[in-house]
Amino acid sequence: MKRYIYLDHNATTRPRPEVVEAMLPHLRGHYGNASSIYQLGQEERKAIDIAREQLSKLIGVQNADEIVFTGGGSESINWAIKGVAFANRNKGKHIVTTTIEHSAVMKTCKYLETLGWQVTYVGVDWHGRVNPAHVREAITKETVLVSVMHANNEIGTIVSVEDIGKICREKGVPIHVDALQTVGKIPVSVETLQADLVSIGAHKFYGPKGVGALYIRPGTRIQSLIHGGSHEKNRRAGTENVAGIAGLGMAAELAAKDMKHDEKHVRHLRDKLEKHILREIECTRVNGDPEHRMFNTSNMSIEAVEGEGLIIGLDMQGICVSSGSACSSGQTEPSHVLKAIGVPMELAKGSVRFSLGRENTEEEIERVIEVFPKVVERLRGLSPLWSDYKKGLRKSVIAGKAA
Amino acid sequence: MTKKVVVAMSGGVDSSVAAALLKEQGYDVYGITMKLSDWQDTEGRKFGGCCGSKDFYDARSVAQTLGIPHYSFDYVEKFRGSVIGYFKDSYLKGETPNPCIACNQHVKFDYLLEQALALGADYLATGHYARVKKAPDGFELHKAKDPSKDQSYVLYGLGQHELSKLMFPLGDLPKTEVREIARRHNLRTADKPDSYEICFVPNEDYRQFISEEVPEHARPAGPIRHVDGRVLGQHKGLPFYTIGQRTGLGVTVGSPLYVTAIEPATQTLVVGNKTDVLTQTFVARGVSWVAGHAPVLPLSATVKIRSKHNGASAELLEHAGGVQVHFQEAQSAITPGQAAVFYQGDVVVGGGTIDHAQ
Numbered sequence: 001m002k003r004y005i006y007l008d009h010n011a012t013t014r015p016r017p018e019v020v021e022a023m024l025p026h027l028r029g030h031y032g033n034a035s036s037i038y039q040l041g042q043e044e045r046k047a048i049d050i051a052r053e054q055l056s057k058l059i060g061v062q063n064a065d066e067i068v069f070t071g072g073g074s075e076s077i078n079w080a081i082k083g084v085a086f087a088n089r090n091k092g093k094h095i096v097t098t099t100i101e102h103s104a105v106m107k108t109c110k111y112l113e114t115l116g117w118q119v120t121y122v123g124v125d126w127h128g129r130v131n132p133a134h135v136r137e138a139i140t141k142e143t144v145l146v147s148v149m150h151a152n153n154e155i156g157t158i159v160s161v162e163d164i165g166k167i168c169r170e171k172g173v174p175i176h177v178d179a180l181q182t183v184g185k186i187p188v189s190v191e192t193l194q195a196d197l198v199s200i201g202a203h204k205f206y207g208p209k210g211v212g213a214l215y216i217r218p219g220t221r222i223q224s225l226i227h228g229g230s231h232e233k234n235r236r237a238g239t240e241n242v243a244g245i246a247g248l249g250m251a252a253e254l255a256a257k258d259m260k261h262d263e264k265h266v267r268h269l270r271d272k273l274e275k276h277i278l279r280e281i282e283c284t285r286v287n288g289d290p291e292h293r294m295f296n297t298s299n300m301s302i303e304a305v306e307g308e309g310l311i312i313g314l315d316m317q318g319i320c321v322s323s324g325s326a327c328s329s330g331q332t333e334p335s336h337v338l339k340a341i342g343v344p345m346e347l348a349k350g351s352v353r354f355s356l357g358r359e360n361t362e363e364e365i366e367r368v369i370e371v372f373p374k375v376v377e378r379l380r381g382l383s384p385l386w387s388d389y390k391k392g393l394r395k396s397v398i399a400g401k402a403a
Numbered sequence: 404m405t406k407k408v409v410v411a412m413s414g415g416v417d418s419s420v421a422a423a424l425l426k427e428q429g430y431d432v433y434g435i436t437m438k439l440s441d442w443q444d445t446e447g448r449k450f451g452g453c454c455g456s457k458d459f460y461d462a463r464s465v466a467q468t469l470g471i472p473h474y475s476f477d478y479v480e481k482f483r484g485s486v487i488g489y490f491k492d493s494y495l496k497g498e499t500p501n502p503c504i505a506c507n508q509h510v511k512f513d514y515l516l517e518q519a520l521a522l523g524a525d526y527l528a529t530g531h532y533a534r535v536k537k538a539p540d541g542f543e544l545h546k547a548k549d550p551s552k553d554q555s556y557v558l559y560g561l562g563q564h565e566l567s568k569l570m571f572p573l574g575d576l577p578k579t580e581v582r583e584i585a586r587r588h589n590l591r592t593a594d595k596p597d598s599y600e601i602c603f604v605p606n607e608d609y610r611q612f613i614s615e616e617v618p619e620h621a622r623p624a625g626p627i628r629h630v631d632g633r634v635l636g637q638h639k640g641l642p643f644y645t646i647g648q649r650t651g652l653g654v655t656v657g658s659p660l661y662v663t664a665i666e667p668a669t670q671t672l673v674v675g676n677k678t679d680v681l682t683q684t685f686v687a688r689g690v691s692w693v694a695g696h697a698p699v700l701p702l703s704a705t706v707k708i709r710s711k712h713n714g715a716s717a718e719l720l721e722h723a724g725g726v727q728v729h730f731q732e733a734q735s736a737i738t739p740g741q742a743a744v745f746y747q748g749d750v751v752v753g754g755g756t757i758d759h760a761q
Contacts, residue, residue: 308477309521312474382518382521
């Protein structure tokens with residue numbers, strides 16, 4: 001295996017060794033079906049119950065039964081939105097969400113629009129913050145669900161979900177929180193957030209891919225998305241992915257234990273990286289909220305550079321970063337999130353996202369600090385915009401003047 | 404440090420093997436596939452060539468088999484402007500374009516090369532059959548060792564900077580061996596047929612393409628005039644004809660007729676007998692020299708006037724805005740818009756675009 005410097009933890013993370021260890025027995029000897037009566041099945045049931053407890057502790061859930069395991073974050077999100085919409089179709093057909101949601105939320109809402117639902121997309125400020133008052137204004141008598149993300153995957157902005165949750169509770173409208181980017185990284189409590197539904201994905205916090213969970217507050221009217229057997233108390237059919245669930249549980253336990261320490265370490269590295277880049281490379285800026293931002297994320301616009309080229313240039317040096325969100329890589333359309341926060345088109349195309357994680361080291365960041373400006377400089381050498389700027393013929397969007 | 408080479412992988416066997424050979428030779432190899440037009444065809448037309456997603460997946464599969472990284476570069480805009488635009492304009496001017504040369508000059512060996520270097524590559528490699536040789540006073544572009552596969556004709560526009568950064572790993576190999584290497588490496592493209600069609604033209608039908616893309620220009624009919632002055636009938640639109648073309652004129656006068664000239668100013672198609680298509684002299688414009696500077700003219704050279712032409716002895720002479728080429732023996736169908744490439748032995752001296760026959 002090549003050695004990489006991995007700075008794309010918002011896309012996915014490497015499962016921790018303890019997580020892999022927790023999974024392995026269920027891929028080897030322990031192959032029973034958790035629904036079976038015999039002991040081979042009971043052992044698997046036990047693993048699932050333990051994992052549910054582990055996750056409950058991480059997100060402040062008193063009764064572990066309120067957590068249902070799913071096939072990943074996107075499934076949780078689809079289920080929360082469609083399940084609530086379908087269960088309340090006689091009550092109303094209006095959903096409120098925001099313009100910076102992950103495509104799992106966006107596309108689910110778009111899909112419901114084709115089936116006759118109406119969706120209000122509340123705008124954000126140029127830091128990506130949602131004004132809770134705007135959510136309040138958007139809620140109507142027809143509103144059956146509010147869906148907001150806890151932290152944005154691209155720019156790291158943390159949304160005041162607590163305040164929006166309070167409004168929803170006041171108005172009697174259930175709220176779904178897409179917490180894929182926060183669970184396991186910063187303290188998340190379903191009580192503090194006042195959330196009725198919370199989507200979780202294991203691979204974002206050092207767990208395995210293909211497994212996630214949906215927290216459902218008792219009393220929330222929701223239909224099933226996956227129909228079949230009576231698994232997960234009739235809420236989510238399908239033979240349980242025991243290895244994945246055990247891995248998720250272990251990842252949750254480890255996250256609870258290491259969260260504080262990891263945040264300190266990662267924040268220091270992120271700040272160091274960001275400071276250097278801003279200092280070393282002219283016409284560069286940070287996107288997102290300076291204050292309410294995930295400690296691991298730095299989204300930067302590098303003027304007169306194409307994000308695609310930056311990513312490939314860095315990959316050729318063994319450094320993994322992304323532009324926009326991973327789901328839109330391969331497309332040259334600028335990210336809808338950057339558009340929503342008003343980043344001009346030419347800057348959005350040259351944006352790069354660093355998202356750090358617990359395994360990153362000082363050494364790695366120093367290497368990136370050394371390599372990144374060189375890659376940018378070479379790519380800018382190709383850009384007619386940049387040469388015009390250098391010749392004083394064109395104003396920089398970021399600097400506001402010509403060189 | 405290991406040298407980094409970016410290989411332009413089209414999804415064909417040649418570029419696949421180019422990547423395989425470089426990897427064997429120990430280079431740090433990166434595959435890239437240029438996305439040149441939109442893969443989804445809303446009208447369900449078949450898209451072949453290096454634009455098709457099938458070719459993209461073939462290239463990716465080869466990269467996976469070889470264990471090298473693979474990226475796609477979106478060149479749709481650039482390609483549309485500098486190749487497809489040129490292709491249409493050329494027909495509308497009454498010329499016959501060579502879009503592969505335009506792609507080489509404006510996309511592959513210009514933008515792609517510069518981008519590869521900017522990304523940190525030391526070289527760019529392609530699956531072309533040609534050879535770069537280091538001579539005492541610079542780089543030379545030579546024909547491929549296998550004359551039946553030689554593609555130096557489409558590379559005449561390369562200069563010293565490009566040649567110093569380019570690798571053509573297939574230049575010394577016969578095609579049969581290339582396929583063997585592909586099989587040895589278990590590459591999915593080992594038995595993939597060669598493609599000769601124009602990659603962005605569906606169903607190899609450029610006439611259909613022109614009438615769909617620029618209907619307002621393609622349609623106007625005009626007279627078919629014999630070289631002797633007689634008007635023989637009406638043609639279907641000048642872009643549908645090419646110099647030397649025999650069939651499809653829709654008129655008969657006893658002996659076979661050939662297109663001898665296309666005159667867009669008067670919308671006239673000029674036809675004549677086989678001998679009327681023969682010309683001894685023409686002028687090439689936009690001439691470039693591989694050495695980076697013009698040689699002392701006049702100069703004797705072998706000149707190739709289309710990719711399937713064997714080349715013929717000629718004298719290159721000074722001419723305002725280009726080079727005048729005077730063949731020892733008249734050649735058939737000297738076609739404006741096509742490339743004229745000047746050789747001395749196996750070495751490409753330079754070349755240009757045929758402007759007009761004299």
